[in-house]
Amino acid sequence: MAMDPEEVEFLAEKKLVSIIPTFNSNVIHLISGDIGPFRASLPVNVPLWIAVNLKQQQKCKIQPPDWMDVDRLQELKEEEKMSRTFIKMPSEHYMIEAKLLLGCASDDIPRADEIRTVIKDIWDIRMSKIRSSVDVLVKGAGTYAAVDNLTLMEINSIRPLLPHALDQLYRMRKTRKSAGTQSQNSSTFLSMNVNSKNTPSKS
Amino acid sequence: MEDSINVEDFDSLGNEENEETEEVPLTAAEVIELMEEAWRNEKFAPDILPNKSEVVDCLLGQISYMEENLRNLKTADFQKSIHQLEVDRLRFLVSSYLRQRLQKIEAYTFIILRQEEQRLEQNEELYLTNNELEFARSYKESIEQHFDDILSFWPGVILVINSHIERTNEQTIVFERVKDIVNFVKMNLGQVETVQILRTIFQHLVLYFVIDATLKENVISL
Structure with a gap:
């Protein structure tokens, strides 16, 4: 059970961004809440999906979030490189925001190409950390895989695979175990049909 | 604005079962939040969760109310496109949720x-x-x-296939699979601190067993 990237994007599109409209309008009463009023050249916060829509109609300029800045992101990238765990990202949906905003409004964002590269670098570093944690986890060498600070998109990239792999591993161990040695406690979870033959050992 | 929504109209959440309990008025935005949460949970939970029909009904009510209003707006109106977009997004949310449940039922x-x-x-x-x-x-x-x-x-094959149906359905249920992971983790960790470790380390991965019941009671979300 996992989400498509588009569905994660859907969730992320609620995030507010600041735009500078080029039109005037009263407050718009959406079901999810009011937005506006819009006054030409006065910044106003709207959900991402509206910002993208207005930008596509050339009705606004987008103000990039303050973390979307080359120097800031370079620092983050260095920090991410040095850290063994995942560092906290400035936005829960940094990848999606970057993709959407850079996609439709690269003319409003200074040094858009550099930003794109740095963000991709950060993403790559984090993904390789995820992969090596998963590797360690699956090989059974460590039971520690720090997944704090992972964003939804990143978690989603391992969501269907990892539980499935662990499940397979467990099955293999189970068969090996029933064939011979028994060294595990049978906990309440374990009971059922699995190894009800095992007697709890004192540890 | 004639297309504004009086959210108080939609307070009447809840069905017969919880009529005795004090009904908390929800704003439309909160209903959407609930819907999104239900959608996420349903997406990520391996087994089917208690239905949220009151949230669905309430949101569908909002949507048709809005569509009714939109009909009175001029097509050229720039606000209409935004409203229409929102309605479409909410429709997607609701149908994706319902589809997900139907998929589970079929599986x-x-x-x-x-x-x-x-x-x-x-x-x-x-x-x-x-x-x-x-x-x-x-x-x-x-x-x-x-x-x-x-x-x-x-x-010749009646027996084979009959037993196959039964078995498939018992074995492939994902809830089993999930239980297996806890077993897996339990086998690899000591007994005592397991739950704690699960919480902190596998927060997104294995929490499900620890939280199965709490999830269904709406205490946490996936």
Whole structure:
């Protein structure tokens, strides 16, 4: 059970961004809440999906979030490189925001190409950390895989695979175990049909 | 603005079961939040969760109310496109949620129906809505009918396939799979601190067993 990237994007599109409209309008009463009023050249916060829509109609300029800045992101990238765990990202949906905003409004964002590269670098570093944690986890060498600070998109990239792999591993161990040695406690979870033959050992 | 929504109209959340409990008025935005949460949970949970029909109904009410209003707006109106976009997004949310549930019902028809009957016997609250239950039953019938029809031409393999149906449904249910992971983790960790470690380390991965019950009571979300 996992989400498509588009569905994660859907969730992320609620995030507010600041735009500078080029039109005037009263407050718009959406079901999810009011937005506006819009006054030409006065910044106003709207959900991402509206910002993208207005930008596509050339009705606004987008103000990039303050973390979307080359120097800031370079620092983050260095920090991410040095850290063994995942560092906290400035936005829960940094990848999606970057993709959407850079996609439709690269003319409003200074040094858009550099930003794109740095963000991709950060993403790559984090993904390789995820992969090596998963590797360690699956090989059974460590039971520690720090997944704090992972964003939804990143978690989603391992969501269907990892539980499935662990499940397979467990099955293999189970068969090996029933064939011979028994060294595990049978906990309440374990009971059922699995190894009800095992007697709890004192540890 | 004639298209504004009076959210108080939609306070009447809740169904017959919780009529005694004090009804908390929700704003439309909060209803959407609930819907999104239900959608996420349903997406990520391996088994079917208690239905959220009151949230769905409430949101559908909002949507049709808005569509009604939109009909009175001029097509050229720039606000209309935004409203229309929002309505479409919400529709997607609701249908994706419902589709997800139907997929689960189709995949685990037998086990879901069995659990549902147990709940019925014990007078617990049902997870499926009436429509879903009806769908599940007719789906089950159609599968059985299908196999009956087919198998009448294959006299030799009746037993094999019959037992296969049963087994598939028992084994592939993802809830089992999930239980397995906890076993897996439990086998690899000591008993005492397991839960704690699960919470901190595998927060997104294995929490499900620890939280299965709490999830269904809406204490946490996936």
